Amino acid sequence: MHEFSTAVSIIEAVKRAAKDYGATRVTGITIQIGKLSMLNHDQLLFGLEIAAKDSVAEGAKITIEPLSIKIRCNQCATESVVSQEGALYEVLSSLTCPKCNARDINVIQGRECVVKDIQAVIGDES
Ligand SMILES: [Zn+2]
Secondary structure (H helix, E strand, C coil): CHHHHHHHHHHHHHHHHHHHCCEEEEEEEEEEEEHHHCCCHHHHHHHHHHHHCCCCCCCCEEEEEEECEEEEECCCCCEEEECCCCCHHHHHHCCCCCCCCCCCEEEEECCCEEEEEEEEEECCCC
16 A cells, blocks of 8 residues: 555645645645656555545645656766656666666666645635
8 A cells, every 4th residue: 555655645745735835725736756656646546535535635636747767877977768668677677878888877767756736725715
């Protein structure tokens, strides 16, 4: 239930932000999920709906933006986006620098799970 605990912490963050800004209702949440985060988007959405129930974020439109995997080569410092699709372990085991073919690379993007944007109604709603 990795997705559900993630969903709960996302909603907690959204609730904190809503409180900080005096929002009475959250109408939209945009979340960026790296492809390496191992999160199933459907399960995460389901978890978010449950976690948001009876809170300021109930009924908010939730958008998930997938973040591609970005790597940086330790040999030639080239940064590149990994475009191959497929099983994660296959993608990861075949990661090489597109410029010099080195396997000495760092993943610099793709593990994220962040709230990028929150749309909310501030103040009284009539
Ligand atoms: Zn390289």
